[in-house]
Structures are given as structure tokens and as C-alpha cells.
Amino acid sequence: MIKIALLGFGTVGRGTYEILTKKSENIKKVIGEEVFVSKILKRNLNFQSEIDKSIFTDNFKEIVEDEEIKLVVEMTGDLKGSYGYIKEALNAGKHVVTANKAVVSEYFEEFLELAEKNKVAFLYEAAVAGSIPIITPLKTQVLINDITRVRGILNGTSNFLLTNMQVRKSEYKTILKEAQELGYAEADPYDDVEGMDALRKLRILSTIAFKTKIRNEDILRRGISSIDLSDIAYLNKKNYKVKLIAEAIINEGKFKAVVEPVILSSDDELYGIDGSVNSVEIFGENYGSLVFVGEGAGSLPTGNAIVSDILDALSGHCYPILIENNLINDNENYAARYYVRIKNGLDLSADWIDFIESHGDHVIIETKEVKREFLLEQLKTLNIKEEDCFYARLN
Numbered sequence: 001m002i003k004i005a006l007l008g009f010g011t012v013g014r015g016t017y018e019i020l021t022k023k024s025e026n027i028k029k030v031i032g033e034e035v036f037v038s039k040i041l042k043r044n045l046n047f048q049s050e051i052d053k054s055i056f057t058d059n060f061k062e063i064v065e066d067e068e069i070k071l072v073v074e075m076t077g078d079l080k081g082s083y084g085y086i087k088e089a090l091n092a093g094k095h096v097v098t099a100n101k102a103v104v105s106e107y108f109e110e111f112l113e114l115a116e117k118n119k120v121a122f123l124y125e126a127a128v129a130g131s132i133p134i135i136t137p138l139k140t141q142v143l144i145n146d147i148t149r150v151r152g153i154l155n156g157t158s159n160f161l162l163t164n165m166q167v168r169k170s171e172y173k174t175i176l177k178e179a180q181e182l183g184y185a186e187a188d189p190y191d192d193v194e195g196m197d198a199l200r201k202l203r204i205l206s207t208i209a210f211k212t213k214i215r216n217e218d219i220l221r222r223g224i225s226s227i228d229l230s231d232i233a234y235l236n237k238k239n240y241k242v243k244l245i246a247e248a249i250i251n252e253g254k255f256k257a258v259v260e261p262v263i264l265s266s267d268d269e270l271y272g273i274d275g276s277v278n279s280v281e282i283f284g285e286n287y288g289s290l291v292f293v294g295e296g297a298g299s300l301p302t303g304n305a306i307v308s309d310i311l312d313a314l315s316g317h318c319y320p321i322l323i324e325n326n327l328i329n330d331n332e333n334y335a336a337r338y339y340v341r342i343k344n345g346l347d348l349s350a351d352w353i354d355f356i357e358s359h360g361d362h363v364i365i366e367t368k369e370v371k372r373e374f375l376l377e378q379l380k381t382l383n384i385k386e387e388d389c390f391y392a393r394l395n
Ligand SMILES: NC(=O)C1=CN([C@@H]2O[C@H](COP(=O)(O)OP(=O)(O)OC[C@H]3O[C@@H](n4cnc5c(N)ncnc54)[C@H](OP(=O)(O)O)[C@@H]3O)[C@@H](O)[C@H]2O)C=CC1
Pocket: 007, 008, 009, 010, 011, 012, 013, 041, 042, 043, 044, 045, 075, 076, 077, 078, 081, 082, 099, 100, 101, 102, 126, 127, 130, 183, 184, 185, 186, 187, 296, 297, 298, 299, 302
């Protein structure tokens, strides 16, 4: 019997436990032994449980000091706590599997080094794009294929929000509440709607894909919280959709990386990716693009990615990642055409504007191709706060 411990028993922890229990016979066949959850860490032990309460603990020492526990699954979402748990578990010679993109994106290289030093696996498939197996195939792809671009919808909550605003014409706040109730959103949904969560996932994906260290602070970010139903109605009329897109691209030793709302026409690969579904496209020299699609959040979808990692860690099926490039950040040259919605009544005769249309108390602008920084400067000059306007890249 192989003993493992779960840290956290919320949306993801419960999904993981359910799959491990339901599929225990298959898992035993592959691993050769029963994989048994012997401890579950929680902060609050005063709760109703359908499973034996004696396996719950609020004391991490009971897990890290138990030599029989070979693998720890971190699913707490707490940045500070999880950093300590993961570090201690790796140093204690235990494999670690996590769903926590906040901690992975912050301490990625440190955890990889610790895992290597202690000869254990450190796996994080569930931290990027929920159910989609992307990390594992990407690690293989980079060995045989130069990846030049990664692009995707990496946050289920914001996609659920944008889809439902468009389809049901419901208000932003109503749908965000639903996403929270469905267990899609982060503890602080700011991370979802302001693009932080997608940025962390892009940091992990692009670091692996481009074999270079791309940090959270190397990525430009703009969220969707200032969108309103007037933007959706305007875009809908033109048969466009807006999506929060994460994209990183390399060109001649330089990279650009951004998370921002993008307006898509119906011929775009990501146009039909709706609800809490995510999609990742990778572009490689041996093919045009590979597209991965699947549920981006939720209990069983994420639990599925966790259990896949548990199987890989226990059976030794883990490729390392390579960091061998030193690409230069070229975000200052990031340029695009933008849709901008701002209040009416401003003096807007400017040569960066391609098209302008008045809609009651606001105007809609389509810009010429401008540097992103230039657009932000123009908005500042016009005295427009970021939260008082909505802008999105025109694809
Ligand atoms: N929800 C989703 O769809 C997805 C989530 N993730 C990631 O998975 C992780 C977990 O998310 P989710 O399951 O939704 O979160 P939940 O809030 O539903 O559950 C968190 C669990 O962790 C426990 N916990 C929190 N902090 C600590 C701590 N310091 N020490 C011990 N236990 C702690 C909580 O215990 P208690 O209740 O006792 O406080 C709770 O059981 C996060 O990193 C999230 O980003 C990744 C992909 C998808």
C-alpha cells in the first residue's frame, strides 16, 4: 500500500478524493499497490464529513514527519502556507502534486530544483487550464519541436462570465456570484477577473514552452472587470465575441507576453470556447498548431488532472523541464489595434483613432495600430481612469 496525503479538502480536494476512491482498482493495477489517502489537512476540523473523520488533521507535521507518506497533494490555495508545505514535503523526500498556480508561478524554479535535489517528482498539471492535459504533452513537445507561440483561454471564471453576459444578457455581478457558487473562482475572484490567474498560468506555460524563465512580472496584464453590457451588445451586433486571452510569442531571441481581453471574429480558433471551458494552442515548427480544449475549472475536472499527476509521480513518468534560453523581454514594443469605450464629450480629434461612433453617454473607438503603452498614455492624458473605460485588442 502507498500512503498519500491531501492538503485541502475544498472543491479540488473533494474531486480528487472522489476519483481516487472510485477508480482505486484501476489505480492499483497500474501502480501495483493500493494508493491510500491516509491523512487530509484542513484548517477547520469542525465540519460535517461523509468520510472517516480520523484521517483529518490541522497539523502538517503529522504528514511531513510520517515516513510512510510518499506523496503530498497540495490543494489549499493559500500562498504562504502552501509554499512552506511544498518545500518541507520535497525536502522530506516526498513527491508533490499541486493545483496551486499562485505558488507554482511564484516559486517555480525553486521547487523544480528542490525536487531534483531530493530525487522526487514535482507535478502541477492541475495548476494550468483545469482538466486539460497540457503540461505533460508540452514537456515532451519542447524536446522535439521549437515552440514559437502559446495562446489560450486560461481562466474558466472570466470565460464563464463573458459567455453568460453575452448569451443571457445578465449583469457581471450576478454571473460572478454564480461562478463562485460553482467553485470556479479563486478565493479572491480579483485574480480571475483581473487576469492574474491567467497570467500565472501563462508564466508556467511560456517558461516551459520557450525554455526560458518568464516571470509573472514579465507579462502585461489587463482584466475584464470594466466591461459592461453595452460593450457586449455592440460586439454581438457585429458577430464578435470578447475573450480574456493569454498569449506569449517569441521572435528573434525576444518574447512578448500578455493577458488581455481580445475581440474575436467567428473564424478564430478560440471563438467557440464558451462557458468555463479553456483552450490552449501551441504553435511548433513540426506542425501549424495543436489545440487542447477542456473544462478549465471545477471539482472533478481539476481532480482528474491531479490524479493523472499522482499516477505519473508514483510510476516515475515525469519529464524534466529545460531552461536553456535567455530571451529578452520585448513587451515595450507590443502594438495592436484596440476597441475602446469611453465617456462621451471628450476632445478626441487624434491621429491614433481610426473609427469613432457615439452611443448615448459613451463613444466607441477603434484605434489604428498603436503601442499598448501609447494607448495607456492617451487615456491618462484624457484623464480617464482604467476602471472607467473598457478596452480590448482587436484581433
Ligand atoms: N476550484 C477550481 O476549479 C480550481 C482550483 N485550482 C486551485 O486549487 C487550489 C484549491 O482550490 P479550491 O479547492 O477551489 O479551494 P477551496 O477554497 O474550495 O478549498 C481550499 C481547502 O484548503 C484548505 N486550506 C486553505 N488554507 C489552508 C492552510 N493554510 N492549511 C491547511 N488547509 C488549508 C481549506 O480548509 P478549511 O476549509 O478548513 O479552511 C479547504 O479545505 C487553489 O490553489 C486553486 O487555485 C486549480 C484549478 C481549478
